[in-house]
Amino acid sequence: MKKLHFVFFGVVGLLLSCQSKDQTEEVQFEETIEMPDDGVRMIPISTLSGDFEVFTKRVGDNPTKKVLLLHGGPGMTHEQYGNFDQYFPEEDIEFIWYDQLGSAHSDQPEDSTLWTIDRFVDEVEQVRTALGLNKDNFYLLGQSWGGMLGMEYAFKHQDNLKGLIICNMMSSLDEYEKYAKEVLGPQMPPKVFAELMEIEKNMDFENPRYMELLGEHHYPQHVLRMPSNEWPEEINRMMSQVNPDVYVYMQGYSEFGITPGASLKGWDVKDQLKNITVPTLVVGATHDTMDPEHMEWMSTEVANGRFLLCPNGSHLSQYDDPEHFFPGVIQFIKDVDSGSFGK
Template identity: 65%
Template sequence: MKKTTLFIILTAFLLFGCSTYQSSDNNTENDYLDFSKRDDQFEGGIKMIPIQTPKGEFKVWTKRIGNNPKIKVLLLHGGPGMTHELYSCFDGYFPAEGIEYIYYDQLGSYYSDQPEDQDLWAIDRFVDEVEQVRIALGLNEDNFYLFGQSWGGMLAMEYALKHQDKLKGLIISNMMSSLDEYEKYAKEVLGPQMPEEVFQEIMKIEDEEDFQNPRYEELLMEHHYQYHVLRKPLAEWPEAVLRTLKHLNPNVYVYMQGFSEFGITSGATLKGWDRSADLNEIEVPTLVIGAGHDTMDPTQMEWMSKEVKNGKYLFCPDGSHLSQYDDQKVFFQGLINFIKEVDKKTTN
């Protein structure tokens, strides 16, 4: 009985709850929700997209929400090797604004194919994958906004540096442009905020590369994650976040990022990544999102917003690495305002 009642309420909300929505080209709410002319109607917006790689063809999972010919936001998740589930909260904000958005699990992530060949886990290949996804979804410079958070922010920067002519707008969320600077910030600023004996024990485990020691995860959970990854007690972390952690592909994550939470482990392929000197090549309208309690330095992210040619900075004072959850109102208000401002300027 309860499930039936809930279904009726949700249906009523979808049909009538956003009755004031009208997009810039006079599309109504019914147009936003109408799948009847789409080739993904059969599975409610889900499309498995074939991707050509040097190791053969694989498929990646995508799911489109809504219709808006002028605003289509492709979401690049973090990790590497996590999932689109980190962005479930976007459902609470984007539909009411008429913003079309696309969930997407990168190759190797839970809902997509998960080949084991490590040669596939390279930045250039991921950039090529995003470009193939863009083409398959019909995204172009008139509608394509690329949102990337954490590792997804790295990937978004790399994509923009190669294909910015295909973009309408770029969003770099909770990601610095230099991993060496990230490591320095983690060890010199965040680590010392812990009790001294705790940080010393963590560093000792890292120095000895004893990452399988259960004490390592225990200390991070208690003293790091709930202060700088998502600022809530672990018992209150959203189910979608716990689900994406459960679905993490460690083979991709460890190969590219390593085991450490205070930098990039020696030997990991992302070690030394730095695009700071190249940011001034990005001319497309760009929003950089930083947070007061992030694992990333908000001061450096503000600097990034000034290095790109057409940048804007959004600061989430109460947020951490997943500021879409712990400073949600500021995060979504700023993100939505940016998208609509860019749309208004390019439409007029």
């Protein structure tokens, strides 16, 4: 079978085998029926290509603190936030796991016209409405691609938000590529980085050396700072369910930027950040695939921003630096809820 690389905006790079349509449907069905019914709700989504359903699961119940989680990818799953149930419930914060259209527990139509930022923003708005989220209770948290989607949602619908949390995502993909190639890449042994750049230049992403080199010299340093055989089960499960049709169409294959021809190439909203007036937390990590200085700058560009640095973390800092990630995120939610944020 043909093999593809998936890098989750520089988050998770693994070598995955593409499944046939029948295999994918079988996995989706088995995963769905094994999930507990408590809190699960399939939300109807209307699009120009027809009507579909997306998976949500509510954990907790709080009238003023409800956090909708936007996973990365595109085409990953809510398992990215699998450990949130170890932290949010004890603080009485309700949260909603959610698989975007095209992701494992939601419908997976084979229609590339659906994979646009505007269409995903409209989907989030339909999910918000269906769940009864509003400016008095609605916090939106997105990581990586989910952070991009969160920004885009705020540009259009921030009147519905109580708070926005952007995790591990820069506001310019060109600057992300520049950081990856000029800062992170040179931290590798010179021969290793040169070989990786040659593979990228030749678009030879099926070359097994690509993943071999990244697995040794990049992922344990900047993706998830633990040995790959110790990665959490929910992250491995998420990676086994990636939808390549969505991921490759929008992001491409590269670990050091967006592959030419992918639909997200050139995305840049730096000049629009000033239009976000809702209380906003920007989360970065010292060892992130994204530039923490850029993300700190983002927190000063929005009208009511705060920056949280996870000093021991990388791109999935909820797993490799939970000691800083969760207290910082929880405090932001509490400050906004109490009206003390920014005072």
